[in-house]
Amino acid sequence: MTGKLDLDPVLVARARELARRAGRPVVELARSHTTVSVERAVLRLAGVVGADPDGIPWVNRLVEAVVADVGLGHGVAVPVFDALVREGVSDVTVLAQKAAAGSVRFEVPVGKAATVARRAARRAVAAGVRSVDRRRVERERLVRRYGDPARRPWIYLIVATGDIYEDIPQAQAAARAGADVIAVIRSTGQSLLDYVPEGATREGFAGTYATQENFRLMRAALDESSRELGRYVRLTNYASGLCMPEMATLAGLERLDMMLNDSMYGILFRDINPVRTFVDQRFSRQVHARAGIIINTGEDNYLTTADAVDEAHTVTVSQLLNEYFAHEAGLADWQLGLGHAFEINPDVPESLRLELAHALLARELFPDAPLKWMPPTKHMTGDVFRGNLLDGFFNLVGALTGQGILLVGMMTEAVVTPWLSDRDIALQNVRYVLGAAGGLGEDFVPAPGGFIQQRANRVLGEAVDLLERIGEQSLLTAIAEGTFGIMKRPADRGKGLDGVAAHEADYYNPATEILERAS
DSSP states (O other), rough: OTTSSOOOHHHHHHEEEEHHHHHHHHHHHHHHHEEHHHHHHHHHHHTTTBBBSSSSSSHHHHHHHHHHHHHHHTTTTTHHHHHHHHHHHHHHHHHHHHHTTTTTOOOOHHHHHHHHHHHHHHHHHHHHHHHHHHHHHHHHHHHHOOOOOOOSSSEEEOOSOHOOOOOOOHHHHHHHTTOSSOOOOOOOTGOSSOOOSOOOOOOOSSSSSSHHHHHHHHHHHHHHHHHHHHHEEEEEEOOOGGHHHHHHHHHTTTTTEEEEEOOOOOHHHHBBHHHHHHHHHHHHHHHHHHTOOEEOGGGGGHHHOOOTTTTTHHHHHHHHHHHHHHHHHOOOOEEEEEEEEOOSTTTTTTTTHHHHHHHHHHHHHTTOOOOOOOOOOOOOSOHHHHHHHHHHHHHHHHHHOOSSSOOOOOOOTSSSEEEEHHHHHHHHHOOOOHHHHHTTGTTTOOOSHHHHHHHHHHHHHHHHHHHHHHHSHHHHHHHHHTTTTTTTOOOOOSGGGGGEEEEEOOOTOOOHHHHHHHH
């Protein structure tokens, strides 16, 4: 798809360099800080499982106990494995239970004791990473056995009943109707829980709780569908919110294939502290890189709060930043489901041409990324006939511009939770458009110097101008001033700030050590 917009390669290179300059201080901040969720993810890799009778995970109890005794800045791995030796305990979950009962005290060892604890922690965490590696190999084997969908974009469909045992038959029905990727929407408010619930759940609101057991159940069900249909059906959930690193870790352990993972979504739309978010997202993306998981970024959300024409360049800037952060964490281009959306008001003159310009710009800026193309939501009125037509236009733009992952639009968007019949009609729309016009991108070439080329080049120029301004201040300042999605989020405020700590001189994280050496 490259070359249709006559983009200035010097300007494109300048945009990437500016994104690197804007993102580098944030990466340095992330590399010098830790969070309670990062440390809990390390202990999950080391084997901590289960929850107490009140449903609070043992990993939370263990980290809380370590922080109470020695603080967070040293990391928890060394104090925990030092305590294992001193207490004569072989199981880290048992140690967590003893710590919750107040029968264990933690300290930061020195000398030989510190060396022994580091080695033990690294061995335990390495075993967890090897489990992630095995699941990746398993995915690759199943893709070879069953095959990928015969065409792109992959059709991505949401289930969101709140009950994992209702989600499963809906997901399997959607796969039979043509969906290639099933996304299980997370229960409202889970992103603000500073723990990951345990077990299978049936009580989610507008979505189903993301838990390790729910991941396992849905993955097993879609493996059955893969065998039945003769194509590998992918599974998506969320690595966002206050438990981003843990969700990434659990996804790797249970062979999820995609995860919603955006560097700024939690900051802008959930008021999570910016430092907490950037530290968590770097670790989570390192895990995704190791697990072979495709991330889906959240730029589409900006256009639900900001105007999709006036603020189109902020989407491009965020995509460039997400690309930089992803590459720095070890993700390859094929794992970058960079987000954008069909959210221009349909009453705006030439709205379809504007959408084509924006979608084609993303395609040409990121030629090797799958891209995640999101349907209209903001301007769906409840008129299901008009909505179905808008979704058809959206599907057509996806076909014309070579998107990689196409989220199925619903004519009942913003009216009701879709019925199975609504999904069937929406999938019919996708199948018709892709069947009738799936190869039309080969013939679609905007007029040289015409409306689409001019619009795309203007957006790119505005993105470079914004990146220049961000470079003159900082990305954290730009976020605080409401640059993205018109949400103002200062770096010294927001949820989860109390769970952040700067590294002490002896900070040790065996998971980061393993993951960074691999990259």
